Amino acid sequence: MHRTVLIALFCVLAAVPAWSQGQPARPQIATTKVPGTNNVYIFRNGNNQSIFVVTNEGVIATDPVAYGRPQGGAAYVEEIKKVTDKPIKYLVYSHHHFDHITGGKAFKDAGAKIVAHKRVNERLAVQNDPATPPADETFDKKRTITLGGTALELTFVGLNHSDSTLVMRLPKEKVLFVVDLLPVGQIPGRGMIDFYPLEAESSIKQILAMDWEQLVPGHPGVGDRLGTKKDVQDQLTFLQDASEAVKPLAREGKCWEPVEKELRLPKYEKWPGYEAGLPFMLRRYCGLWGRGT
Ligand SMILES: [Zn+2]
Numbered sequence: 669m670h671r672t673v674l675i676a677l678f679c680v681l682a683a684v685p686a687w688s689q690g691q692p693a694r695p696q697i698a699t700t701k702v703p704g705t706n707n708v709y710i711f712r713n714g715n716n717q718s719i720f721v722v723t724n725e726g727v728i729a730t731d732p733v734a735y736g737r738p739q740g741g742a743a744y745v746e747e748i749k750k751v752t753d754k755p756i757k758y759l760v761y762s763h764h765h766f767d768h769i770t771g772g773k774a775f776k777d778a779g780a781k782i783v784a785h786k787r788v789n790e791r792l793a794v795q796n797d798p799a800t801p802p803a804d805e806t807f808d809k810k811r812t813i814t815l816g817g818t819a820l821e822l823t824f825v826g827l828n829h830s831d832s833t834l835v836m837r838l839p840k841e842k843v844l845f846v847v848d849l850l851p852v853g854q855i856p857g858r859g860m861i862d863f864y865p866l867e868a869e870s871s872i873k874q875i876l877a878m879d880w881e882q883l884v885p886g887h888p889g890v891g892d893r894l895g896t897k898k899d900v901q902d903q904l905t906f907l908q909d910a911s912e913a914v915k916p917l918a919r920e921g922k923c924w925e926p927v928e929k930e931l932r933l934p935k936y937e938k939w940p941g942y943e944a945g946l947p948f949m950l951r952r953y954c955g956l957w958g959r960g961t
Pocket of ligand 1: 763859
């Protein structure tokens with residue numbers, strides 16, 4: 669096979685979540701309503717997604733999800749316009765990773781004020797990417813956006829998947845939007861590269877203590893389903909199990925190998941992403957218990 673064809677094939681496969689391979693192809697972009705709400709929507713572009721909230725005074729949007737898609741931000745703005753003629757007042761960046769926030773410029777051009785955790789702007793200043801403008805307003809611990817009778821609570825619960833991740837909660841609708849920290853029904857993967865393992869456990873416990881019923885993940889869950897508190901507890905247990913499995917082996921000098929290549933966690937082998945994602949998990953816990961970071 670020609671090399672460029674092989675690369676194209678690889679890119680297509682890499683963009684498709686493991687659980688959906690073999691399923692019929694679906695549209696690149698889709699907008700759906702969060703069940704049980706009348707004003708909260710999920711915008712999906714490929715294997716990334718975010719929420720937007722429509723109120724009678726305007727729209728609060730989150731993550732443009734346009735990485736590698738120069739028109740993705742504009743396409744998201746167009747999708748919102750199909751639902752409402754109200755102006756987009758806010759865009760909230762979930763954290764600084766580009767696969768979620770690239771494309772913010774289209775929202776800024778549409779008049780939105782961009783809000784993010786303060787570390788996002790420190791990161792974006794280094795990148796200086798024209799498609800991803802810095803936030804107009806940043807904060808450290810907590811900020812609640814109130815618009816048209818709807819509140820969106822933004823909380824920084826500490827280091828976890830990144831050093832800038834916000835937990836977004838709609839108290840009235842009991843909907844949570846958390847990106848990358850809490851995969852729904854699957855094993856985390858390459859995102860472990862700059863993960864803070866111990867602090868993540870603390871973050872997840874804080875999230876479990878919050879009042880919510882449905883979790884929208886930043887990548888579609890298995891079968892596109894939304895998460896529950898049980899899913900979040902299961903992720904926490906998985907992280908704790910991986911950590912406890914690596915710890916004694918690390919002290920015996922078995923990191924990075926053979927742990928990364930040979931350790932298995934059979935309890936989780938049915939979870940999508942197990943084969944591909946487990947080595948990244950083990951590498952990260954080897955970093956913690958074998959190196960102290
Ligand atoms: Zn991320």
